[in-house]
Every structure is written in C-alpha cells, then in structure tokens.
Amino acid sequence: MVRIAAIVASVAIVALIGALWFVTTRGASDAFAACRSGAVAGDIGGPFTLVNGRGETVTDADVITKPSILYFGFTFCPDVCPLDMARNAVAVDILAEQGIDAQPVFISVDPARDTPEVVAEFAEFIHPDAIGLTGSEEQVAAASKAYRTYYRAQPADEDGYYLVDHSTFSYLVMPGQGFVDFIRRDASPEDVAKTVACFAENA
Numbered sequence: 001m002v003r004i005a006a007i008v009a010s011v012a013i014v015a016l017i018g019a020l021w022f023v024t025t026r027g028a029s030d031a032f033a034a035c036r037s038g039a040v041a042g043d044i045g046g047p048f049t050l051v052n053g054r055g056e057t058v059t060d061a062d063v064i065t066k067p068s069i070l071y072f073g074f075t076f077c078p079d080v081c082p083l084d085m086a087r088n089a090v091a092v093d094i095l096a097e098q099g100i101d102a103q104p105v106f107i108s109v110d111p112a113r114d115t116p117e118v119v120a121e122f123a124e125f126i127h128p129d130a131i132g133l134t135g136s137e138e139q140v141a142a143a144s145k146a147y148r149t150y151y152r153a154q155p156a157d158e159d160g161y162y163l164v165d166h167s168t169f170s171y172l173v174m175p176g177q178g179f180v181d182f183i184r185r186d187a188s189p190e191d192v193a194k195t196v197a198c199f200a201e202n203a
Contacts, residue, residue, distance in 0.1 A: 031202045031203070032180055032198075032199055032202055034198065034202075035180075035181065035195065035198035035202060036180075036181055044146075044148055044179045045147055045171065045173060045178045046060075046146040046178065046179075047059060047060050047061075047146070048060050048139070048142060048143035048146055049142075050063075050107065050133040050134065050135040050140070050143060051116050051133065051134050051136075051139070052116065052119075052120075052131065052132070052133055053116050053117070053119055053120025053121075053123060053124075053131075053132045054116065054120070055116045058133070060173075063133070064173050064174075064175050064178075065175055066101050066102055066103055066175060067095075067100070067101075067102040067103075067172065067173075067174055067175075067196050067199065067200050067203075068102065068103050068104075068105045068131075068172070068174075068175075069088040069091065069092070069102065069103070069104050069105065069170050069171070069172060069173075069183065069192065069196065070107060070147070070170060070171040070172075070173055071084055071088060071104070071105070071106055071107070071170045071171075072108075072109050072143075072144060072147065072149045072151065072166060072167065073085070073106065073107075073108070073109065073166060073168075074108055074110035074113070074114060074164045074166070075108065075110070075113070075114050075118055075119060075122040076110065076113060076114075076161075076163075076164075077163070078163075080168060080185075081106075082126075084168060084170065084185060085104060085106055085126045085127075085130070086126060087187075087188070087189050087192065088104040088183075088189075088192060089104050089126050089127035089130060090189035091190075091192035091193040091196065092104055092127060092129060092193075093127075094189060094190065094193035095193050095196055095197060095200075098193075098197060100196065100200050100201075102196055102200070103129045103130065103131060104123075104126060104131075105130070105131045105133065105173075106119065106122065106123055106126070106130060106131070106132045106133065107133045107134075107140070107143055107144075108132070108133065108134040108135075108140065109140060109144060109149070109164055109166050110153070110164050111134050111135055111136060111140050112137075114134045115134065116132075116134060118134075119132030119133060120132050149166065149167045149169070150165070150166060150167045151164055151165065151166035151167070152164065152165045152166075153165075168185045169183065169184065169185075170182070170183035170192070171183070172195065172196060174199055174200075174203055176203075177203065180199055181195060181199065
C-alpha cells in the first residue's frame with residue numbers, strides 16, 4: 001500500500017508540474033493572454049469570400065486591414081442588429097480618440113434581401129468607416145461556418161416579411177492574427193473599446 005501511495009503521489013506531482021509548465025509556457029507565448037475575456041475554444045475564423053457594398057468580390061485579406069469588429073446579422077432586423085452595430089460603432093469612435101484605427105464590419109446572413117446596395121446603405125448609416133458585406137447563399141454560409149455562427153430564416157408572413165434568428169456575438173479580428181476574442185452583447189462601448197485597445201497595443 002505504501003508503494004502504491006508513493007507511485008500515485010509521484011504521478012500527481014508530475015501531472016501538476018506538467019500542467020504548470022503548459023499554462024506558463026502558453027501564457028508566455030500568447031501576447032494577448034492579458035486581453036482575453038475568457039477561454040476561446042476551437043478553431044474560429046478564417047478565410048472568407050464575400051461581396052462588398054460596391055458589388056466587388058472581396059476576401060478577408062481585403063477587409064481585415066485594421067482591428068475589426070465583425071457582426072453577423074441582417075439589415076431588416078428590427079432591434080438587435082442595429083443596436084449591436086451602433087455599440088460597435090461607438091467603440092470605434094472611442095478608439096479613434098485614443099489614436100487606434102479600428103472598423104466595424106457587418107456580414108449579412110440574409111443575402112436574399114441584403115443586396116450590395118442595401119448593406120452599403122446600412123453600413124454608411126451605422127458609421128462612416130463601417131464595411132457592409134453580403135454574398136451568395138454559399139458564400140454567406142461558408143463565412144458563418146468559419147466563425148461558427150448560427151442563423152435561420154423564419155417562415156415569411158402573408159406580405160413576404162420574415163425575421164432571421166441568428167447568434168449575436170461580435171468577433172474581434174486582427175490583421176495578421178485572425179480571430180482573437182468574442183465580444184458579448186452585454187458589453188458596453190467602453191468595454192469593447194478597452195478590449196480592442198488591449199489587443200491592438202499588444203499586436
């Protein structure tokens with residue numbers, strides 16, 4: 001029994017040392033460790049090909065040229081999307097006052113109604129630096145899948161109007177880094193600006 005207890009204790013010590021080494025070295029290699037709001041699990045983000053408000057096909061490399069706050073929604077959204085995008089726009093203005101150039105990006109999950117012209121008008125209404133993106137159903141689905149978002153159109157009413165259920169996270173994406181953190185709906189503009197600033201200053 002003494003021998004077994006000693007072996008168990010040795011294994012526990014080795015496991016503890018290994019865990020400490022992993023946490024320490026991972027934290028040391030992650031320049032953004034102090035900026036993250038929590039653990040980010042899985043492979044999120046990546047390349048996408050969409051269409052901008054001018055009708056041009058663009059990739060993530062064309063769009064993510066500065067710290068960007070991505071939001072997946074639809075322009076016919078009666079409340080949530082405009083409020084979330086407005087919050088992100090205010091955060092961008094706060095960041096500008098701090099000398100940090102960032103941009104809000106809107107990706108439509110309703111390509112049937114959100115044409116390039118519609119997303120351009122919506123983005124311009126939200127913020128002068130906002131970028132509106134749409135695309136084919138396949139392009140939008142691929143971008144949504146990359147960021148692990150959810151959306152589903154509800155049945156249309158007798159007038160053809162419908163809502164789209166969708167996830168409401170915003171995604172902070174850095175040029176050369178890709179996705180770095182989530183931004184939750186309950187974050188204030190000041191909270192968002194603080195988070196973006198931390199990542200921008202440590203990039």
